[in-house]
Amino acid sequence: QLKLVESGGGLAQPGGSLRLSCTASGFALVDVIMCWFRQAQGKEREGVSCINSSGGSTHYLDSVKGRFTISRDNAKNTMYLQMNSLESEDTGVYYCAAALGWGDYGDFPDADYWGQGTQVVVRS
Numbered sequence: 001q002l003k004l005v006e007s008g009g010g011l012a013q014p015g016g017s018l019r020l021s022c023t024a025s026g027f028a029l030v031d032v033i034m035c036w037f038r039q040a041q042g043k044e045r046e047g048v049s050c051i052n053s054s055g056g057s058t059h060y061l062d063s064v065k066g067r068f069t070i071s072r073d074n075a076k077n078t079m080y081l082q083m084n085s086l087e088s089e090d091t092g093v094y095y096c097a098a099a100l101g102w103g104d105y106g107d108f109p110d111a112d113y114w115g116q117g118t119q120v121v122v123r124s
Contacts (some may be wrong), residue, residue, distance in 0.1 A: 001025075001026050002024075002025070002026035002027050002036065002111060002113055003024070003025045003026050003115075004022055004023075004096045004097070004098060004114065004115035004116075005022065005023050005024075005025075005096075005106065005115060005116070006010055006020060006021065006022050006094065006095070006096045006115045006116065006117060006118040007020070007021045007022075007023075007054060008020040008021050009094060009118030009119045010119075010120070011121045011122075011123070012086050012120070012122050013086075013117050013122070013123070013124050014086060014087060014088060014122055014123070014124055015085055015086065016086050016122070017082070017083060017084045017085075017086065018080040018083045018086065018120060019080060019081070019082050019083070020036065020080065020083065020094055020096075020118060021064065021078055021079070021080055022034070022036075022078065022079045022080075022081075022096030022115060023036050023076075023077060023078045024077045024078070024079075024098065025047055026110060027098075028074070028077065029053075029072060029074050029077045029078070029098075030053055030074040031054060032065065032098040032099060032100060032112075032113075033050055033051070033052050033053060033099040033100070033101070033102045033109055034050065034051055034060070034070075034072055034079040034096070034097070034098055035047060035048075035049065035050035035051075035096075035097045035098075035099060035107075035109065035111060036048040036049050036050075036070065036079075036081045036094055036095070036096060036097070037095045037111070038090075038092040038093065038095065038120075039092050039093050039117075039120055040089075040091060040092035040094070041092070043092075043112045045095070045109060046061065047059075047061060047108030048060070048061050048064055048068065048081070048094070049061065049064065049068055049070040049081060049098070050070070050073070050102065050103070050108055051070045051072055051075075051079065052102060052105075055060075055064045055071065055072050055074075057105050058070055059106065059107070059108065063089070064083075067083065067085045067086075068081060068082065068084070069081070069082040069084075070082075070098075071120050074110070079096065080096070081094070082102075083120075086120075086122045087122060088122050088123060089122075090120060090122050091120060091122050091123070092120060093117040093118065093119050093120075094117060094118050094119075094120050095114055095115055095116075095117045096114070096115035097112075097113060097114050097115070098109035098111065098112060098113040099111050099112055100112050104113070
């Protein structure tokens with residue numbers, strides 16, 4: 001059974017850091033594009049960052065560029081999102097997602113599989 005499980009969410013102060021992890025089971029991470037999406041309360045879900053299967057190409061939401069870093073360890077079947085200089089606007093539920101294709105590296109792909117999400121709250 002294909003499954004994505006996020007961890008690492010929690011409470012952080014503005015300017016602080018959190019590291020999210022997403023571990024896959026039931027399939028090999030190396031075969032798919034991996035992404036992070038987020039949804040703030042009352043807002044639509046938005047793409048945060050994606051990384052291709054080799055890790056050689058990444059894409060970021062403009063508002064997180066320079067603060068967030070996506071990475072993957074295919075040997076561990078795990079993807080990460082290092083979030084630094086957190087802002088209150090980063091608060092939301094963060095979802096790990098896997099996509100089978102990525103046609104435009106300048107945009108976010110449509111996800112085929114989703115995790116359950118992990119809550120991130122940034123407040124002083």
